[in-house]
Structure formats: C-alpha cells, structure tokens
Amino acid sequence: MTDLSFMPVRKGPPTLSDAVDRITLNTVAHEMRDPFDIGDTLSMLAQTGEAVTVYPPGRDLVMARIASIDPERRTLILDLAEDSLLDEGRACIVASLGGNAKIQFEVDANWTIVPGEGYLVELPLPVACLVLNRRAEQRLDTPIGVNYSASFTVLGKVLEMPLYDFSRGGVGLRATPEQAYELYVGKKLEGVDLELGNSLAIKADLEVRLLRPFRTFLLGQQVQVGCRISNITMQMRQGLDRAVSTAQKRK
Template identity: 25%
Template structure:
C-alpha cells in the first residue's frame, strides 16, 4: 500500500496539466499502442511513484502501477493509504496521472478507475490511455532560485478600479514554462487565476533582462521553517519569444551546472 496520503484540500485551486495543452506540447505526445505500452511498462519496472489527480486537480493521491491485466487492455494501480481518498478517486470521472522516470515527465489521463484485486490485495483498475505525454526534463525542470539574494520580477498589477500597482516580487523558482513567485498575502489577494501580468521584467544574473507576459495559474500558502508566511504564485510564460526563452534556459543550465560543481567540490 502506497504511503503517504495527501488531504483533498492540499491544492486549493484547479490545476491545468501539460497533457491538456496539446497545441503547446504536441511533439511530445505518443499515440501508438506499442509506444504507450512501452512507457507504462517502464513505470511498472521502475516502481515509479505516480500522482493521481482528480476533482479538477484539487485532490490527489500517491500510488504506483503494479501490472497489466491478462487481456492487456487495462492496468492495475496500488491503492493509497487513505480509504476516503481512494473512494473519491474511484468516483471521479476524469483523472490525470503524472510521474517522473529518469528525469522525464510522464503524463496521461483516464476516464475512471474501478475497484480491483491484485495478488489477493485491494487495488484499482484503469483502461490503457489513448495517448501519453512524454516530456523531456529540460521543458519542465524547475530551478529553485537563491532566497538570500533573490532574482526579482518587476510587474504591474491592474486593479479592479482601473488603477495600477508596481510591485517587485522575488522569484521562488523558474523553468522554461514559467516562474514561481514569492508573494505577500496582501499582494496575492490582488491576483486571480487567469490574470495576465504584462511586460514583466526579470533580471537574470549574467544573462540580462528578460521581458515577458505572465499568466497566473495557481496560488499556494507556504510557511518557511522560520515561520514566515507567503503565497507561492505559479505563473506561466505567455507567447514568450524563442530568443528570450533561450536566455531563461541558459540561466537555468548555468546555475544548475555551478551548483553541481560546488557539490562535487565539497565531495
């Protein structure tokens, strides 16, 4: 039985998955049955930890794929440790499954799960997906930025009364798809899911200024070890030109390489 379990209200806002963004990630989709089976077989062989999202991404549980059925049309998942969450997953009519294997994100959706048994133990059964998203690490890897000397994003928040507020927001992390911002609760209250922050200015050390539009995708309350509280606000790049995206990727690659070099030196 997979453990630990996550409460249903851990993700307070609906989540949009890469799997749903077929236009943006079309080149990473696999459709042939042999390719789909190959990816799922890897999940089984590696014992990969799988996150099953449902209730529009607001609820999820952790599991692993155990086997294919004898007919080969379905797969078997382990159940989670929380009976209530298992029941909610079995009642869900749309579920998204995500995993990371060898630094590659695997993602697919199914239309439901049913109760099953595997080797005499309770399990869940799902139909093989029609497609699988296999997303290379460089497309989704998030680099945590320094907290002591943070990278700053300068943005303009448009308020309901038509006025504007200039804010400087520290980066929490950054990837080729967007950024996570460290936002005060007061400022976070002014940001709604779907809001577009235009012409945001991100000063990347040694790479220069990147100007981009950011779409607010989610917000999560975070408490640090010191007790400080902030709202991690996830934002997605919107129509960012390739030249600017390459600058972001160079920054991520360089900082990650420097971190590995420091760790190697300590070893």
C-alpha cells in the same frame, strides 16, 4: 471581484469516446516526483475539466474528471461520470495533457463516496506520476544571494516577488497572502519584469498556473505562485537558456 475573462473554459462531462489508453512499458516516458509539478499539472486538469480515465481493479474503465485539489491535505476529489461502486484497491488513472502527452499515476484507496455526493470520491494525491512526451522544462532552484525576482502591476499596484525556481518555460514566485489576493489560476500578467541574476533582465507575459499556500519559520504564511511564460520570443528563449546554463554551472 474575480475577473472571469481569464478563467479557462471547462469542458463538459466526459464520455467513453474521451478514454485514454494507459502508458505502456515500451514507451519513452519519465517519472515526475516534484510535488509542485504534480500539483500544478493536476490543478490544470481540474480547471479545464479534462477527461480522466480510471482503470479500477476488477472491472473495465470508468470515466471521470478531477473536481478539485487540496494541496494541504494532499488529496484530490474525483468526479465520476457515472454512479459506480468501485472495488477497494489499486487503480490506474490516465489523462491527456494535449497532443500525444499523457500523465498516469496509481492510487490505492477504498473509493468511498464523499458523504452527500453520489459521484465524488476523495483520493490521495500521488507521490509520483509517469509522464509521456511532457513539454514542461526542468525547474532549477534560484541561487542564494543572487537577485531573482519578478515585478508587475495589478490593479494599479506594483508588486515585486522573489523567484524560488525557474525554467525555460516558467517561473515560481513567492508571495505574501496580501500580494496573492488578486491572483487566481488562469490570470494573465502582462509585461512582467524578470530579473534572472545580476546581468539578465527580460520582460515577459505570465499565466498563473498554481497557487499553493505554505508556512515558513521566518516569514510565516506565504503563497507559491507557479507561472507559465506565454508567447516566448527567440530572444527571450536565448536569455532563459543563458540563465538556466548559469544556474546549472553553479550547482
């Protein structure tokens, strides 16, 4: 049974007062192209029900929310706040990431309503997003031949998973479908032992931010588990800084 105590509280339907302005050309923003980062960010917007502002061709803005993300089909379902027929063509979509942070992307779609769902439209996931004041850190791939892993206990079972990437603010784990069965977006993992190379080990609390299945030639079906490190102490930050610096030098 899913433990709902860790699930994020979803916001109510958006209104025009929730509208977010587009990122202008004269602001200091950067481009996000990593599919994992894009999927992670849009999945969290879907989980929280954050308002999304759509600037469609030929008319004023329309408010919406992201209903769901399908990483395998590379699509997202947008839940429009009103029963609108939008003109086919390229539209700009903007959402707040908290504070002054924003994410913005463009989609070129026919805006066809999902059959039987008068307010839902299916759109392709963006290949790139513009991010303003993004607080996430750059992810680094874990070096080959060096031990980067996470071990923790879930429902009395000790799980150990290899890391495929990490940053100063989070880690990406690789799990089997059996290991990922008890995990869900929003679940908190306490007292996780992180091995970051041969000489650095820290204990941290993690929050699951993304689950994405994939298949490899050697291992078969696997699940990517994207986690954010919670309650980072100064000592932990210093350890992560050392691990990031070491990995950057290896590159």
